[in-house]
Amino acid sequence: MFQRLPLEPSGSTVGISIDGRRVEARAGDTVAAAMLAAGVVRCRTTPVSGAPRAPYCMMGVCFDCLVTIDGVGSRQGCLVRVREGMRIEMQQGARELGK
Amino acid sequence: MSPARRDFDVAVIGGGLMGSAIAWGLANAGQRVAVLDEGDVAYRASRGNFALIWVHSKGLGMPRYSAWTMRSANAWATFADMLRQQTGIDVCFQRPGGFNLALTQREWEAREILLQRIQSQPGMQRFDFEMPDRGRVKQAIPQIGPEVVGASYSRYDGHCNSLKLLRALHAGMQQLGAMYLSEHRVNRIEYAAREFRLMTAQDEVRAARIVLAAGIDCARLGPMVGLVMPVRPQRGQLIVTERTAPFLHHPVQCVRQTDEGSVMIGDSQEEAGADPAVTSPVISVMADRAVRMFPQLGTLNVVRTWAALRVMTQDGFPIYDESETCPGAFSAACHSGVTLAAAHALILAPHIAAGCLPAEEFQAFSIKRFDVPALAA
Numbered sequence: 001m002f003q004r005l006p007l008e009p010s011g012s013t014v015g016i017s018i019d020g021r022r023v024e025a026r027a028g029d030t031v032a033a034a035m036l037a038a039g040v041v042r043c044r045t046t047p048v049s050g051a052p053r054a055p056y057c058m059m060g061v062c063f064d065c066l067v068t069i070d071g072v073g074s075r076q077g078c079l080v081r082v083r084e085g086m087r088i089e090m091q092q093g094a095r096e097l098g099k
Numbered sequence: 100m101s102p103a104r105r106d107f108d109v110a111v112i113g114g115g116l117m118g119s120a121i122a123w124g125l126a127n128a129g130q131r132v133a134v135l136d137e138g139d140v141a142y143r144a145s146r147g148n149f150a151l152i153w154v155h156s157k158g159l160g161m162p163r164y165s166a167w168t169m170r171s172a173n174a175w176a177t178f179a180d181m182l183r184q185q186t187g188i189d190v191c192f193q194r195p196g197g198f199n200l201a202l203t204q205r206e207w208e209a210r211e212i213l214l215q216r217i218q219s220q221p222g223m224q225r226f227d228f229e230m231p232d233r234g235r236v237k238q239a240i241p242q243i244g245p246e247v248v249g250a251s252y253s254r255y256d257g258h259c260n261s262l263k264l265l266r267a268l269h270a271g272m273q274q275l276g277a278m279y280l281s282e283h284r285v286n287r288i289e290y291a292a293r294e295f296r297l298m299t300a301q302d303e304v305r306a307a308r309i310v311l312a313a314g315i316d317c318a319r320l321g322p323m324v325g326l327v328m329p330v331r332p333q334r335g336q337l338i339v340t341e342r343t344a345p346f347l348h349h350p351v352q353c354v355r356q357t358d359e360g361s362v363m364i365g366d367s368q369e370e371a372g373a374d375p376a377v378t379s380p381v382i383s384v385m386a387d388r389a390v391r392m393f394p395q396l397g398t399l400n401v402v403r404t405w406a407a408l409r410v411m412t413q414d415g416f417p418i419y420d421e422s423e424t425c426p427g428a429f430s431a432a433c434h435s436g437v438t439l440a441a442a443h444a445l446i447l448a449p450h451i452a453a454g455c456l457p458a459e460e461f462q463a464f465s466i467k468r469f470d471v472p473a474l475a476a
Contacts, residue, residue, distance in 0.1 A: 047342035047360050074341055074400055094344045094360045097242065098395040 002036045016086040031077035031088055032058060032065040043067050043077065047094035067091055073099045105278070107133045109451065110297055110306035112285050112320060115145035116261070116436035117410075117443060118312035119268035124448020125310075126275035133304055134272065135283035135297060137316070142332065142375060144314055145436055147407025149337065149365040150261035150357075151350055152438045153197060155228050155253030159216055162223040163463040164416045168435070169226065171442035172255055178441035179259070185274060188267035190259050191358035197256025198236065199352040200247050200392050207249040214251055228253045242346055244394040258350040260358050261437045268440075280304070285313075288323040290425040295324075308427040310451060314410040315373070317418075317432050325424030329469055330432050332373045332408035335366040336381050338389075340399040347393070354389050354396075362396060364389040368409075375406045409434040419447060419464040421456055429456070430466070 004026075012027045018038055025034035032055035035043055042052040044066050055065035058078045065077035070087050073095035077088070107130075111122045114136030122134045154172050158165025172194070179192035201207035211230050218225050229252045236250045237243055273279055280301075287298040288309070297304045311317050311326065321328035342360035356362050367381045382404055390397045410432050412418055417433035429451050433439055450456050 072398070094342045095399075096344045097346045097393075098398060 001039065001041065004037060014082045014084050014086075016082050016084075016088060018088045019090055025082040027082075029082050030058070031067065031069060031075075031080045031082055031086070033078075034082050035065075035067075035077060035088070042090070044091040045093055050093060066095075068095075068099065071099065105133060105304055107131045107278075107304065107306040109133075109308045109310060110135060110295065110304050111310045111312055112297070113137075113310075113312035113314060113316075114269070114279060114281070115143065115312070115314060116148075116265055116268070116440055117145075117314070117431055117433065118310070119145075119265060119272060120436070120440040120443035121310055121312055121431060121448045121451065122277050123268045123272040123275070124444040125452050126272050126277040127444075128449050128452035130452050132272065132277040133306065134277060134279045135285055135299065135304060136279065136281050137284045137313070138282040142315065142373065142408045144407050144410055144434075145265050146262065147335075147337065147375075147405055148261050148437055149335070149355070149363060150258050150264075150437055151197070151352070151355065152192070152194070152257040152259060153350075153352070153435075154226075154255040154438070155197065155251065156199065156214060156217070156352075157435075158223075159213065159220070160414065161416045161463065162220045165217065166224045167417070167442060167464075168438055169224065169255065170446070171439045172257065174441035174445050175257065175259075178445060182264075182267040182271055186267045186270045188263055188270060190261075190264040190267050192257065192259040193358075194255070194257030195349050196252060196254040197258075197350045197352065198240065198250045198252050200236070200243065200250045202246045202248065202388065202391055204248055210251045226253075226255060239349060240347065240351075242393050242395055244391055246391045256350060258355055259437065264437065264440060268444075285320060288320065288428075290324060290428070293427065295425075295428065308429065308451065308454070311428070311430040312432070314432070315408065317410075317430060321430060324428035325422040326420060326428060326430045327466060327469070328418060328430055328432055329413035329466075330418070331411050331413075332371075333411035333434070334369040334371040334375065334406050334408055336369075336377055336385065336404065336406045337366055338364040338382060338386060338404050339402050340364075340396070341402050343399060346395075351392065353385070354392060361402070362399065364396075373408065375408055377404045377406050410436075413469055417464050418466055419456060419461050420466045427454075 013024045023038045053064040068089040069075045110133045283299045289296040295309045317328040340362040347356040422428040
């Protein structure tokens with residue numbers, strides 16, 4: 001759905017995993033941008049109705065891009081930059097206590 | 100001012116949980132009802148409360164209040180069913196039994212003494228409670244932290260979704276023909292020839308009877324019809340977290356998980372006048388105690404904090420009365436609009452519809468109890 005602009009020759013990549021799938025992100029990407037570039041069209045479901053959600057505002061306002069990052073639930077994907085080895089997991093329904 | 104536009108059997112002043120529950124009950128009893136609500140400039144305790152239906156630690160100093168509370172809690176299941184059948188709104192009433200967690204041995208002992216004092220009062224309709232130790236609390240609530248030494252527990256306590264309750268009452272009373280008038284602050288009440296005339300900025304509403312259910316504004320309105328009502332605001336601050344998978348299946352007196360997963364942390368008791376401000380010292384203490392009770396709460400995101408103003412009477416017990424100088428003017432004020440909603444709708448309102456509050460049931464709640472001669476003056 002989303003396409004990258006042409007990569008500058010010097011642009012380096014970062015290896016992350018999304019639900020166990022290994023993905024190459026660009027250094028400097030936010031988690032939300034990396035997910036969209038990797039074709040993720042739903043990153044969580046809502047706690048009450050179970051409706052699917054995907055990154056939307058990309059600036060920390062809408063809270064639709066909540067994901068579990070390195071084991072910590074409900075992190076805003078658009079406000080966290082990717083790091084080498086980062087584990088990103090979709091969040092199904094409400095976050096679990098202690099996760 | 101435009102001419103009087105409406106005539107009603109009863110005009111209820113106040114559209115919060117107290118006014119709505121009474122109005123719903125009156126409409127259910129076939130009365131033509133108007134509800135005059137101030138608007139969003141009002142303090143709106145009914146939108147800010149903690150939503151417990153709480154029995155087990157209430158009534159020290161007035162056994163009748165304990166009995167009234169139990170009666171309401173016992174009527175709650177029927178009340179919730181009636182609202183659901185009528186409006187389709189589930190107010191999420193549950194009565195799984197409630198805990199009050201103690202973080203020190205001293206707190207736990209003081210708690211037991213308090214509950215024993217309540218039960219041993221003359222005239223008390225006694226009921227059972229338990230003082231489970233840490234091990235037994237952990238069986239019911241595995242997430243408690245290491246500092247929890249024990250608890251008090253009562254199977255009579257429960258909770259609901261109080262925002263859905265308010266919505267159900269508003270929907271229900273209007274289905275039953277009650278007229279809800281928003282932005283209708285009552286400026287003046289006149290009484291003549293057994294008729295009340297309520298003056299608002301918009302118009303004048305006339306009714307054969309009125310019910311003052313205006314929360315802390317009853318202090319202003321009451322004297323207009325011969326009802327001196329010593330009520331004041333008492334602040335309570337609350338914290339709510341993001342929605343979380345269900346883990347807490349019992350209401351705890353200052354921590355509860357809502358039907359939709361949020362965790363509410365409450366609720367302070369502060370004499371701060373009519374100031375609904377949130378203060379970080381109070382919020383910090385509340386959060387600290389909650390995390391000591393349930394350490395995993397510390398990882399959750401807080402979504403909002405807010406403060407609401409309880410309607411506190413001089414002695415903390417409800418007021419229900421009828422004016423002697425303006426018969427037909429009733430008053431109702433309390434800080435437990437959720438717990439007592441069932442009693443207000445199913446017991447109090449039918450009496451008002453019938454035109455009087457039976458002394459054997461309501462005398463204890465009369466404002467006459469505040470008329471103490473100035474002995475020490």
